[in-house]
Amino acid sequence: MKNKIIIIACSCLLLFIGISGCKKITTGFLSDNLRYTANPLTVGQGVFLISTGIANDGSTPPFKITLLDVRNKATGKREEAFFKDYEVAVWKKAYNPLVDTTLALIDAKRGYEKKKPLYILESSGQLMFTQASDNVPAGEYLVDLQIENPNGTKVYKGICTINLTATKDYEYVNNPYFQALPVGSETAIPFPISENQPIDLSIGQAVNATLTIKRLAATPNQIVFKVLDKNGAVFPGKALSDRPSGNTYLKNLKTFAYKTTVTDTAILYDYAQARFPDPYWDNQSNALNCYYRIYENYIQSIDYADPLNWSPPTKMQYLTYTTQPVKVNFRINTKLNKPGKYLYELKLRLTKKP
Incomplete structure (x- = not known):
């Protein structure tokens, strides 16, 4: 009788473990308090810069981060200049001032591409400014993002303020x-x-x-x-x-x-x-x-x-x-x-x- 009780108990335990093993586990969460540590973020017009990424407040990666809008802080209106393409010089290979001493050597490494002033790195949320930001008026701008992880999707309006300053010639x-x-x-x-x-x-x-x-x-x-x-x-x-x-x-x-x-x-x-x-x-x-x-x-x-x-x-x-x-x-x-x-x-x- 005692052995039967032990067998039944073990069977119930295995059944419980089996049921628990089949249960779907929710992966982490998506915080309402995601933020940038550098806020406001100051960058000069026409200056290439990559910011630090999102501080995720314990949210679970991987993230899919999308740039929804960039708005003029004073008016609240979308700044279309951030979403246009401009031709900028790019280096296909690293420029070396000691080696690249002729126009032919320079042109072999340099080309021209259409670039937007601002991109966002999808997994980290880093803001990447290109030389095309020289075409955006100086001022303060609010960044709106959509962030998705395995637990859902949220919109973060005004998550970062960009202070785009006029660069001295x-x-x-x-x-x-x-x-x-x-x-x-x-x-x-x-x-x-x-x-x-x-x-x-x-x-x-x-x-x-x-x-x-x-x-x-x-x-x-x-x-x-x-x-x-x-x-x-x-x-x-x-x-x-x-x-x-x-x-x-x-x-x-x-x-x-x-x-x-x-x-x-x-x-x-x-x-x-x-x-x-x-x-x-x-x-x-x-x-x-x-x-x-x-x-x-x-x-x-x-x-x-x-x-x-x-x-x-x-x-x-x-x-x-x-x-x-x-x-x-x-x-x-x-x-x-x-x-x-x-x-x-x-x-x-x-x-x-x-």
């Missing part, structure tokens, strides 16, 4: 300046007020040099570099020499460009992409500093700040130095954040020989 990394050196010497002439003292870095103005930058067109990728004296006379391109340093020369824009053309009024630098110079150079010797020299056969006189009458920006008086013939070394340092054709005009406090 260019930046002054530091102020331009020049130093005067006697003929036959590599030691600068000391003046009471430092030549590289900035007056207004936001407009590229220092004690004896002002660099004006203007974006002329979206194409081609080229810098037209002109150097003028204080009266507006333009130096020929050949007057802008490399600056010697021992047995070699310091970097200038030619170092970063794939093509350099010298004209009667300028030097033209063709470059592959923005950012220019390529970020590779940020951590190299002298970083993005560009050094040049103008020899004494082009220079009639130089100016220097009058220390007794010097109170920039409202009061800036100069004295003229004609004690001896001089050559000058000058330096600029800039970044281009958007591709296109730019005019660089560097005005130096000196006079060009007629």
